[in-house]
Amino acid sequence: MAAGTVLKELTPATAVEATRVDGEAVAQEFTNIVLAHRPQIFRFLLASTRDVDLAETLTQECFLKAHRNWDGFRGESSAMTWLMRIAINLEKDHWRNRRLAFWRHARTNSVDLDDASDWLPSGERSVEQQLIAREKVAQVWEVVAKLSGRQRTVFLLRYVEDLDLSDIARATGLSEGTVKAHLSRALSKVRTELRGN
Numbered sequence: 001m002a003a004g005t006v007l008k009e010l011t012p013a014t015a016v017e018a019t020r021v022d023g024e025a026v027a028q029e030f031t032n033i034v035l036a037h038r039p040q041i042f043r044f045l046l047a048s049t050r051d052v053d054l055a056e057t058l059t060q061e062c063f064l065k066a067h068r069n070w071d072g073f074r075g076e077s078s079a080m081t082w083l084m085r086i087a088i089n090l091e092k093d094h095w096r097n098r099r100l101a102f103w104r105h106a107r108t109n110s111v112d113l114d115d116a117s118d119w120l121p122s123g124e125r126s127v128e129q130q131l132i133a134r135e136k137v138a139q140v141w142e143v144v145a146k147l148s149g150r151q152r153t154v155f156l157l158r159y160v161e162d163l164d165l166s167d168i169a170r171a172t173g174l175s176e177g178t179v180k181a182h183l184s185r186a187l188s189k190v191r192t193e194l195r196g197n
Contacts, residue, residue: 151186
């Protein structure tokens with residue numbers, strides 16, 4: 001009787017049902033990943049490209065690529081780190097394929113400073129203080145525009161996305177020491193330039 005029960009559980013109908021349930025669980029897991037990490041991926045791509053439409057397109061491409069390769073995600077890093085690495089690679093590929101200078105394109109299609117103030121919140125209250133804050137943000141973007149590609153990426157991941165150095169290293173494929181060196185050089189350039197203004 002017990003053997004018959006085991007055989008009943010292994011019928012094609014139950015195997016199909018088990019596959020459907022597993023597929024739904026995987027789909028729900030991926031949906032949860034998208035809901036949890038989409039804002040961070042979009043924010044990084046927006047800060048990197050300064051183009052809302054391009055950031056949205058690259059964000060969609062990131063999650064489409066992640067969905068296609070979800071079975072290959074081994075969990076050696078967090079899902080956020082894995083997704084950020086995909087986003088970084090998509091951003092690099094975009095600029096390499098278009099053969100455009102990153103910041104030349106960003107200047108012509110940049111987010112208006114008034115729009116940027118919506119996603120770069122300021123705790124200041126007066127109009128004068130808000131204007132000063134916007135000017136400082138504009139100065140920082142100008143300095144960041146002069147950084148090398150790697151320095152800019154590391155700087156944005158650290159100060160826009162607030163990632164730890166180890167997560168940045170995994171996301172960029174660089175060693176943690178290299179990340180520290182690029183971040184140190186970027187900070188030094190930003191500070192030097194801002195003091196000169």
